[in-house]
Amino acid sequence: MRNQEQAVFSVPEVMVDTPMHFCPGCHHGTIHRLVGECLSELGLVDSTICVGSVGCSVFIYNYLRLDAVEAPHGRAAAVATGVKRARPENFVFTYQGDGDLAAIGLSEIVYAANRGEKVSVVFVNNTVYGMTGGQMAPTTMVGQKTTTCAGGRSQERDGAPLKMAEMLASLEGTSFSARVAVDSIAHLKKAKKALKKAFEVQIQGLGLGFVEFLSACPTNWHMNPLEANARISGELSAYFPLGVYKDPGQAVEASGGETCIRM
Amino acid sequence: MRTDRILVKGNEAIAMGAMDAGCECYFAYPITPQSDIPEYLSTALVQAGGEFIQAESEIAAANMLLGAAACGKRAMTSSSSPGISLKQEAISYMAGSDLPAVIVNISRGGPGLGSIDPSQGDYYQATRGGGHGDYRTLVLAPSTCQEAYDLTVGAFDLAFTYRNPVVILGDAILGQMKEPIRTWRSRGRPEGEAEDWALSGARGRAPRLLKSLYLSEGALAEHHAHLVSKYEQMQAEARGEEVQTQDAELVVVAYGSIARIAKNTIRSLRTEGYRVGLFRPITLYPFPAPALADLASQGKRFVTIEHNTGQMVDDVRLAVRRFADSELLSVYPGRLPNPEDFEHPIRQLMQNEQQTEEA
Amino acid sequence: MYQDVIIAGFGGQGVLLIGNVLAQAAMQAGQNVTFMPVYGVEMRGGTANCTVVLADEEIGSPVIHSPMSLIVMNQPSLTKFLPRLRSGGVLVVNSSLVDTSQIQEQGIHMAPIAANDIADDLGTVKMANIVALGAWIKATNALPLDSVREVVASLFAAKGEKLIQANDQALIRGAEAAVQAGHGAQIQAEGKL
Numbered sequence: 150m151r152n153q154e155q156a157v158f159s160v161p162e163v164m165v166d167t168p169m170h171f172c173p174g175c176h177h178g179t180i181h182r183l184v185g186e187c188l189s190e191l192g193l194v195d196s197t198i199c200v201g202s203v204g205c206s207v208f209i210y211n212y213l214r215l216d217a218v219e220a221p222h223g224r225a226a227a228v229a230t231g232v233k234r235a236r237p238e239n240f241v242f243t244y245q246g247d248g249d250l251a252a253i254g255l256s257e258i259v260y261a262a263n264r265g266e267k268v269s270v271v272f273v274n275n276t277v278y279g280m281t282g283g284q285m286a287p288t289t290m291v292g293q294k295t296t297t298c299a300g301g302r303s304q305e306r307d308g309a310p311l312k313m314a315e316m317l318a319s320l321e322g323t324s325f326s327a328r329v330a331v332d333s334i335a336h337l338k339k340a341k342k343a344l345k346k347a348f349e350v351q352i353q354g355l356g357l358g359f360v361e362f363l364s365a366c367p368t369n370w371h372m373n374p375l376e377a378n379a380r381i382s383g384e385l386s387a388y389f390p391l392g393v394y395k396d397p398g399q400a401v402e403a404s405g406g407e408t409c410i411r412m
Numbered sequence: 413m414r415t416d417r418i419l420v421k422g423n424e425a426i427a428m429g430a431m432d433a434g435c436e437c438y439f440a441y442p443i444t445p446q447s448d449i450p451e452y453l454s455t456a457l458v459q460a461g462g463e464f465i466q467a468e469s470e471i472a473a474a475n476m477l478l479g480a481a482a483c484g485k486r487a488m489t490s491s492s493s494p495g496i497s498l499k500q501e502a503i504s505y506m507a508g509s510d511l512p513a514v515i516v517n518i519s520r521g522g523p524g525l526g527s528i529d530p531s532q533g534d535y536y537q538a539t540r541g542g543g544h545g546d547y548r549t550l551v552l553a554p555s556t557c558q559e560a561y562d563l564t565v566g567a568f569d570l571a572f573t574y575r576n577p578v579v580i581l582g583d584a585i586l587g588q589m590k591e592p593i594r595t596w597r598s599r600g601r602p603e604g605e606a607e608d609w610a611l612s613g614a615r616g617r618a619p620r621l622l623k624s625l626y627l628s629e630g631a632l633a634e635h636h637a638h639l640v641s642k643y644e645q646m647q648a649e650a651r652g653e654e655v656q657t658q659d660a661e662l663v664v665v666a667y668g669s670i671a672r673i674a675k676n677t678i679r680s681l682r683t684e685g686y687r688v689g690l691f692r693p694i695t696l697y698p699f700p701a702p703a704l705a706d707l708a709s710q711g712k713r714f715v716t717i718e719h720n721t722g723q724m725v726d727d728v729r730l731a732v733r734r735f736a737d738s739e740l741l742s743v744y745p746g747r748l749p750n751p752e753d754f755e756h757p758i759r760q761l762m763q764n765e766q767q768t769e770e771a
Numbered sequence: 772m773y774q775d776v777i778i779a780g781f782g783g784q785g786v787l788l789i790g791n792v793l794a795q796a797a798m799q800a801g802q803n804v805t806f807m808p809v810y811g812v813e814m815r816g817g818t819a820n821c822t823v824v825l826a827d828e829e830i831g832s833p834v835i836h837s838p839m840s841l842i843v844m845n846q847p848s849l850t851k852f853l854p855r856l857r858s859g860g861v862l863v864v865n866s867s868l869v870d871t872s873q874i875q876e877q878g879i880h881m882a883p884i885a886a887n888d889i890a891d892d893l894g895t896v897k898m899a900n901i902v903a904l905g906a907w908i909k910a911t912n913a914l915p916l917d918s919v920r921e922v923v924a925s926l927f928a929a930k931g932e933k934l935i936q937a938n939d940q941a942l943i944r945g946a947e948a949a950v951q952a953g954h955g956a957q958i959q960a961e962g963k964l
Contacts, residue, residue: 170817203525219525221494223469253441253469284442284451285466297442297454297466307466419791419798419806589833590791590806592798675831748809750836 161189163214170208174367174374177205179331180273181212184244187345188215191352193240200229202254204246205279223253226261229268240351242269248278251287251311258317265322265356269347272313272359275366276385283369287311290388295369310388314361318394324356326395330363330386332378343393355397363389417592422582423448425557425593426516429564430488431456434600435514437463437480437487439473441495444528445584446518449490470495474502474515481511482622484610486568486601490516492584493534494525496542503577504543507639508624512571512606514564515549516580518587521745530584531745532670535723538579539697546636548643550578551696553667557591563694565598572605574646581696583719585669585748643698652700653692654707656682660689662762663707664754665728665738666717667693674717676751677758686762696724701731708732715739715761717754772802772827774913775835778903779820779852780844780865782810785900789842790821792904792926796919797825805833818847825913840911842903843869844886863907863949865899882910882952889944898941905945906952916946 160166163185171177188194199215201207203222210217220228225243233241250258250272261268277295278284285295285302288310292301302310318326325347329340340362347358363385365377372380420428427449430438438457440450450466457464463480467473473489480487491499496517506513519534521527534542541547550570554560564580571578611620626632655675657663666674671692681688691707693700708714708731716725716738728738741757743749776793780786787808794806808821822838824830840861843849845868856862858878864871867887874881884906886899901923908916920942927934 207525221525248442255468278442281442281444281447282451284447287468296447296451299455417798419795419804585807585833588808590794591830591833592804669833672830673832673834679831748834750834751832752836 161185163189163194165212165214167211169212171205172366172368174365174377175205175279176275176331176362176364177273179337180271180362180364181209183331183337183341183344184242184271185213187341187348188213188240191345191348193348193352196238197240197242198232198236200225200232200241200243202243202245202249203280204249206244206246206273207280209244223249223255224257225249226254226257226266226268226270229270230261230264230266233266233268237267240269240348241267242271242348242351244271245273246279247272247274247276247286247288248281251313255287258313259320262317262320262323262357262359265324267351267354267356269351269358270360271344271347272361273364274313274361274389275364275369276310277366277369279366279369288313288389290384312389314359314389314394317357317359322356323359323395324350324397325358325393326361327359327393328361328363328389328391330381330391332363332365332381336391339391346393346396350397353397361389363391417594419590419592420557421448421588421590422554422557422560422586423518423588424452425561426490426564426580426582427452427456428593428595429561430514430568431460432561432595432598432600433565433568434486434598435462435488435568436485437477438489439465439467439476439480439487440490441467441470441473443470443492443495445520445530445587446490446492446516448587449516449518470498471502474499477513477515478502478506478509478511481506481513482509482611484606484612486512486514486572488514488516488568490518492518492520493522493531496534496537500537500543503549504541504545504547505624506577507541507543507547507549508545508635509622510575510609510642511577511622512568512575513577514567514571514580515577516564516582518582518584520584527746528584529746529748530586530669530719532583532668532719532723533721533745534581535696535718535720538581539699539727547639548576548646548697550574550576550646550649550698551581552578553581553694553696554586555668555672555692557586557589558593559694560586561593561595565596568601570649574642575609576642576646581668583669647698649695650698650700650702651694652703653690653694654703655690655692657689657691657707657712659687660712661687662689662713662715662758664688664690664715664717664758665693665704665724666690667696667724670717670719670743670749673749673751674754677754680751680755681758684759686759688758688762693724696727699727699731701727704728704731705734708735712736713739713761715741715758717741717743719743719745719749772913773825774840774911775822775824775838776840776842776907776911776913777820777822777835777838777852777855778842778844779818779848780900781847782817782819784819784844785897786819786842786844787821789900789904790823792919792922793823793825793914796914796922797823799922800914800918802827803830805830807833818851820848820852840907842907844900844903845869849874861907861910863903863910865903867899880910882906882949884945884948884952886945889948890941893940893944894937898938901938901941902945902948905942905947906949907945908942909946909949916942 199217314328327343350358367377797804865886866883886902890898
């Protein structure tokens with residue numbers, strides 16, 4: 150490297166130097182990097198056990214150099230429970246998409262949160278089933294067209310999209326719950342802060358740490374990456390507000406109203 | 413009356429067959445390589461006034477199926493290998509409760525997450541009643557898109573005739589390939605079907621109970637006697653296809669897509685003068701054992717070709733056991749077999765005696 | 772008659788589309804046909820190939836290891852599939868992306884088609900697959916070109932006259948290119964399964 154050059158950005162060592170399979174404009178790559186950065190900065194890499202799931206993120210174990218176990222579709226929170234109970238001194242996190250966590254895995258995440266399992270959960274919400282070709286997800290917006298609701302999601306038939314950050318925040322065992330996005334640098338910085346917090350509550354043994362990332366899927370949204378980002382900033386953030394829904398440092402209102410602490 | 417041909421995927425043929433059979437309810441979860449089925453039905457079934465739900469999981473879908481079946485509705489679910497594993501409990505309950513239902517398995521590589529490629533690794537699961545307890549489901553194994561359509565239409569009739577779950581066992585080759593088919597006007601749902609047992613509210617009649625719990629002494633045994641008797645009657649539905657078996661020295665036994673691939677091999681070897689034929693089970697349960705035993709009694713030899721590590725070969729050996737044995741030629745899931753894979757091993761078999769090969 | 776072809780390229784080159792077109796045209800021409808796609812796991816990129824079998828008789832295997840003909844759209848596909856081409860087989864290869872100088876032409880009929888260039892010339896490189904299909908039709912004479920033109924036209928019917936015309940031209944130019952490459956050649960269809 151020449152004298153005048155100064156490295157101002159690099160990926161953490163825990164990331165494997167390999168091309169990723171994600172589509173152009175997908176946010177998985179960015180979120181994987183944030184996970185890698187937080188693990189590195191907190192000195193967790195060597196003690197981390199990653200619980201992978203089923204969806205576009207199934208190959209996380211190819212991109213982050215960590216001990217990893219592949220869970221059946223939806224069961225990552227249960228597998229993580231088993232891992233953490235077996236090895237409480239290790240750092241354990243799951244990385245799940247909207248089908249994995251909010252559909253087939255809903256019971257598992259609710260119970261892991263309710264029991265206050267000391268694990269961290271990275272939830273990537275892109276409102277569609279990507280890997281299997283674009284079917285409806287629990288977080289698909291009303292009116293959004295997918296391959297299994299060609300005319301657009303109908304609230305009457307399919308219910309409203311699920312708000313996981315809020316739902317899990319209502320449980321005693323959840324120590325930290327937040328919703329973030331990486332559609333802009335400003336949002337990305339806040340996302341990283343939230344992710345770090347979710348990891349810290351595990352280190353401090355306080356309970357389950359949960360971060361929901363609003364994420365883009367240009368391919369199955371039939372948009373280009375910029376349009377997809379705009380959808381996050383606009384339509385999705387309006388329905389799924391960004392913010393911290395539970396934080397061990399903040400008192401929670403007893404009145405039952407929605408508590409959302411803006412970061 | 414058959415209509416003009418349309419070019420469709422095997423998955424679509426199955427979905428169309430369900431529609432034409434008068435399927436009213438369909439519940440499923442996406443999984444490769446069968447997601448075309450829920451995608452097709454999400455529009456078609458709703459347009460026809462039926463109920464479609466993309467369930468939160470395969471377990472939920474299978475239990476929704478149980479509910480609709482209890483009400484006497486023609487209902488179906490579909491999935492692939494790992495999802496079918498999830499459905500086993502509900503299938504066991506449906507079999508134990510004498511409920512009619514159609515379950516489609518477009519199988520992929522296993523075990524576990526396996527692969528999205530084709531396999532025949534779910535043969536045991538399908539034919540041995542893959543869940544707990546003593547039960548059987550009818551198992552149909554189409555090998556072409558036309559047969560996928562035809563057998564799906566027929567599956568609903570069978571399910572209601574026997575009040576039993578019926579499994580349609582395909583694979584990723586069948587599910588994803590396209591072929592011309594002709595759809596036909598089936599009679600749909602017969603008048604009065606299920607009216608004598610289905611749940612509809614007990615007004616004006618004695619209440620009906622659909623359950624599988626039998627706690628009092630001897631009750632479960634009696635229930636088993638009933639199921640065993642039902643399965644004995646089901647043997648009449650056994651079917652298979654024979655290709656050039658009459659003068660064959662060696663009979664290849666294969667089902668589904670593998671049987672199709674083997675057809676090329678057999679044509680090839682016939683031109684080289686080898687007297688080889690094919691027996692293709694169409695029903696895997698009931699297994700067409702009598703027809704195979706008949707061939708065995710004529711002194712023929714057998715080789716079972718399958719896309720797994722050896723499952724159907726057990727049933728072939730059982731069927732021919734009084735007269736013969738069967739060799740096994742298995743291609744492991746994760747490799748796609750082609751006609752040439754089978755040629756050399758079969759030539760060798762015909763030239764030597766007693767060899768078990770792995771392709 | 773019996774003919775089979777493996778069509779291969781990278782995901783996004785429209786390899787499966789022309790396989791579909793061919794299958795549709797064959798069906799409309801009254802033949803039996805199977806279309807078998809193979810995809811990688813990736814939603815984008817990766818490799819894609821499909822096998823199309825056309826025959827008068829009932830078709831056995833939709834999966835063919837040693838095809839009678841190939842349409843190869845990119846270099847890795849050439850490396851993978853050329854060794855499997857039957858002796859005497861037809862190779863339609865996209866010379867815009869593939870180095871054809873190293874191909875051993877002994878025993879096969881090769882038609883190098885500058886598909887990307889021709890397509891680009893006609894308006895968009897996205898039609899390279901259609902060009903290659905036109906070339907294959909002429910090189911094998913498996914189907915009348917008109918039956919394929921019909922299917923392509925109906926495929927783009929909703930997209931407007933301009934696209935219909937452009938794709939029709941792509942087919943025709945592909946066919947012409949095959950003839951220029953020295954191929955009105957056809958394979959003996961008899962004697963195969």
